[in-house]
Amino acid sequence: MFTLTLGKKLVIQQVVRFLIITSLCALLLNGYYKVNSHFLLLSHANSLGEIVLGIRQLEESFLLKEEIDFKKLLNSIDLAKLKLESLKNERKRIKSKDLIQHMMQEFDLYASELDLLKHTLGNNSSSLEIFQVIKRKGEDLSLSMNSLVKTEQNYVKGVIESFAWLLLSIIAVAMIAGIIEFLWLWEKLFLPLKTIANATHDIALNKFVPFQVRKGKDEINNIFRAINTMTVDLEKQRKSLVEAQKLSSIGTLAAGTAHQLNNPLNNISTSCQIAIDEIENISDPEFIKELLIDIEQEVQRASDTVKGLLEFSRTHQFNLAPVDLREVTNKVLRLIAGEIPSGIAVEQTVPSHITLLLDSQKMTEALLNIVTNSMQAIDKHPGNVLITAQALPEEDKVVVQVKDNGKGIPPKNVQSIFDPFFSTKNSKEGTGLGLSVAYGIIKKHNGSISVESEVACGTVFTITLPWHKELQNF
C-alpha cells in the first residue's frame, strides 16, 4: 500500500499552508483594491454632487432675480456629464452604472428644458411653467446624485464588512489549523519521541524489552524498528557475554576445583597409606575406623566440589511445582541446624501459605548458600540471621530477605560477590561458588537477587520471586 513518510507529510502540510495563505492574501489584496477604487469613485461622486449643487444655486438666482446665466449653467451641465462619462468608463465594476446612464439622460433633458427657457424668456407665464419643469428636473438630479453616493457608500460598507469577516475567518482557520497541527505533531512526533526516550532509558538500565511498532512506514516507525532490532541484538550480545563469562569461569572453576580436589585426595592418600601400614597389625580397629571415616569425609568434600562445578556448568532442568515457601525455609533451617555455632541465632518469620512455583530442591540450595554465608560472616556474638518473606500481590511478587548482623561486605567487593570463584575466605572454608550458584537458581525462577551491606553492621540479601494469584488457594 502507498504510504507517506513523515517528512513528505510535513512537506505537503507546508505546501497546503502556503497555498492557503497565498489565496487568502490574494483575497485580501483584491478586497483592498475594491475598497480603494470605490473610495475614488466616492470622491468623484462628491465633486459631481458639488456641481449639481452649483446648478441648483443658479436655478435659485433665476427665482430671486428673474435672470439666469445660461452659459455658466450649460457649462456646469457639460462638466457634470463629462464627470459622469469618465466615472462610467473609468470604473468597470461600478455598482451604479445604470444610475449614471439615467443621470446622463436627466442632464440632457435638463439642458433641453434650459434651452426652451432661454427662448421663452420675456413670456412670463410660459417661462415660469418651464422653470417649474427645470426645478423638478433639478430635484430629480439631486435625488439621483444622493442615490449614487448612497449606493457606492453601501457597497464600500459591504466590502469593508466582508473584509472584516474574511479577517476573522483567517484568524479562526489559522487557530484551528494550529491546533490540528499541534495534535498531529503530538501524536506523530512528541509521543513517539517520549517512547524512544523511555526505551533508551530502559536499555541503559539493562532492560531489553522491544516495544510495539504501529502500522505504517514513516521515519518514527523506522526508528522504532531500528531500536527494536538493536534491543534484540543487545540482548543476544548480553546473553552471549554471560555465556562467554561462564565459559571463561569454567576454566577458572576447573583450576579451582582441581585445587579443591587436591587437598581431599592428599588426605585420602595419606589416610590410605596409614591404613595399609596398620592393616597387618590390626590391633587397633578403632584407629582404622577413624581413618576410614576421614577418607569418607574427604570423599564427600571432593564430591561436593565436583557437584558445585557441575551445578555451575550444567543447564539445569528445573522441575517447577507449587510449593509453600515456608516448607523450603523450614528445610533450610533443618539442614543447617547442626552447623549453627553457639552465640548465633538463625530464625525465620516467613508466613505459611505463600505458594510459589519453585524447584524446591534448587531453591533450598540457593537459600542454604546465602544463609551459610550470613552465619560465616558473623564474627561478633551474639549474632543473628533472620529470614523474612512478604507477598506483594499488587506487584505480583514475593520478597524474601536474609539479614545478618555480620561484618558486612566492603563496597569494592559488592560488584564481585556473585562472580563464580570470588571468595574472601581461605580455600578450606569456601570455593566462591555459593552465591553464583544461588544467583543462577534464582534467575531460573525468573527472580532477581540484590544485596545491601554496611561494613561492621551487616548485610541484607533481597530475593524477588514471581507471585501467582491463582496458586494461592492451591
Ligand SMILES: Nc1ncnc2c1ncn2[C@@H]1O[C@H](COP(=O)(O)OP(=O)(O)OP(=O)(O)O)[C@@H](O)[C@H]1O
Ligand atoms: N552475608 C555476607 N556477609 C559478608 N560477606 C558475604 C556475605 N555473603 C557473601 N559474602 C562475601 O561474598 C563472597 C562470595 O560468597 P560465595 O558464597 O559465593 O562464596 P564463599 O562463601 O566464599 O564460598 P562457598 O560458598 O563456595 O563455600 C564471600 O567470600 C564473602 O566475602
Ligand SMILES: [Mg+2]
Ligand atoms: Mg558461600
